[in-house]
Amino acid sequence: MSEKLINLENIHKDYGGKVVLDNINLYVRDKEFVTLLGPSGCGKTTTLRIIGGFETPSAGVVYFDGKKINDLPPHKRPVNTVFQRYALFTHMNVYDNIAFGLRIAKVSENVIKDRVTNMLKLINLPDYAKREVSSLSGGEQQRIAIARALVNHPRVLLLDEPLGALDLKLRKEMQRELKSIQQQVGITFVYVTHDQEEALTMSDTIVVMNKGKIQQIGTPVDIYNEPKNAFVADFIGESNILDGVMHKDRLVSFCGKNFDCLDSGFEKDETVDVVVRPEDFEIVPIEDAQLVGTVKSTIFMGVHNEIMVETEDFTWKVHSIYNAEVGDKIGLFLTPDDIHIMHKS
Amino acid sequence: MRNRKMAALTTVPYVIWMALFVVIPLVLIVVYAFTSKAGGFTLQNFSAMGDYAKVFARSLWLALAATVICLIIGYPVAYALSKMGPSFQRTAIMLLMLPMWINFLLRTYAWMSLLENTGLINTFFDNIGLFDLINKIALSLASDPSAYQPIDHFQMINTQGAVILGMVYNYLPFMIMPIYSVIVKIDRSMIEAAQDLGADSVTVFRKVIFPLSLPGVLSGITMVFVPSVSTFILSKLLGGGMNMLLGDLIELQFMGGAYNPYVGSAISLVMMIIVMICMTVMNRFGDGEDQAVML
Known part of the structure; x- marks a missing residue:
């Protein structure tokens, strides 16, 4: 059981008859970097939100570390999320944003100070503690959002297209940085993207999705070299x-x-x-x-x-x-x- | 360049209007406030206001009470409203604004006939035997039954309570609307982020929704407090003239028996300054560029 940190079994999700997820079976191992890849509307974000607890599946079971967590609300799940548009708290400065989760967990202010400071170092923004969120660039907000999630030492970090709003050069830079952060802190990443190159360069495992169904699960090399069907072949890389x-x-x-x-x-x-x-x-x-x-x-x-x-x-x-x-x-x-x-x- | 000139030209009617009916009267008020009856410069008008200190205090107190009550009633309504489905929200907002379509005076007259000693509410209580019951209980508890005065109505009209009720009734929508419009715009993902970081719903409200709704609260406070402090007909109709407010006082100086436009101007000037101080303080509190204070 411990092999599979997160396990989705026969997950279905529909909104008023419209099927969004159709029989999703998927597991994530500890310390693995898993990417959910697919075009917009393929259900990848919904899958991530089901893991985060923001959506409940219409049918199927979500296991975390062997325990069923279908009915566990988001604030009780040992996962943290980096949202698509960062969702930083605009009424707080950088320090308070990162400290938010720790303060709720009633960690002492001394420890919070250490951990926030270390986190700011990790994301290469050591002097940003007192900055207002609204004064930051997209890339900086992005890093703060990652720090705010990571500082809580979650078992799993969920990332919903975190680099989508960045320009190409910054995106490449952040891809490398994210991968190295993941290796440094040694936790599981579940990453959602529609960018096949991003998926290929960062992931241990790629889950290709389309129209609410999983098309193929495999390593980047497998997926690229041995696409299972025409959709995967077309979506990953270019194809005739x-x-x-x-x-x-x-x-x-x-x-x-x-x-x-x-x-x-x-x-x-x-x-x-x-x-x-x-x-x-x-x-x-x-x-x-x-x-x-x-x-x-x-x-x-x-x-x-x-x-x-x-x-x-x-x-x-x-x-x-x-x-x-x-x-x-x-x-x-x-x-x-x-x-x-x-x-x- | 030419276009810009043309655009500037289109504002001329507005500028003339404002100059004639806002700027000039304001200047006149300031001039009058510092003019004696004989026509010379004086500060007498301000010292004469000392007689009306009670009116000032009462006006501020009643307006403050009305504002606090509006906030206590209005905030939960605004919050609950923002959680409802979009069609429910539209209908509810329409219903909220509906009383605004009825003339202010009519609405206040309606309250008079409700609150009067022989009004609808007292008649209703009388008919269900509430006063008989109270009298019976009070009589049995009284130490000296012969001295007991039986009651046949609740005194509601001509009280400060009635004036506050009138203010709350008339200005409550102005508290609900700005708070609602701020809460409804709070980014949903910010709330999810807070939940994700371990906040239960109480903490989400305390640490995210409430702080982010403050601009709306400040705006609501201003929009209720300012008209409340300067209202004048409410106290006459619901307060029975015994609870004179600043607005009534100013009216009295210009139209009534106390005819003294110089003191009236001085009072108006002081009231304007009070309102400006309130607004400044409010704006200072919510020092963000997305300030919702408007008036």
């Missing part, structure tokens, strides 16, 4: 997704050609989704190519060019350092492990 037919184990046909692949266990001639990552293409001389197409457009993206290649049946997105000109004929080559086959969902 097209129809194909699985003739037999390890042989698929698409674009009118047969390709060797590594997948098996499909029915004979089953219609499947074929997924190819844009960076997996090799650009080869036309005579060696499996697919030949015309360059429709090419965009410089920094580390690579994004080349759209039109073949007879499909327009492929290809990432390559190769410099192509619009109108060029180029050849594409795929090895068997570049081709991912998925059941139609």
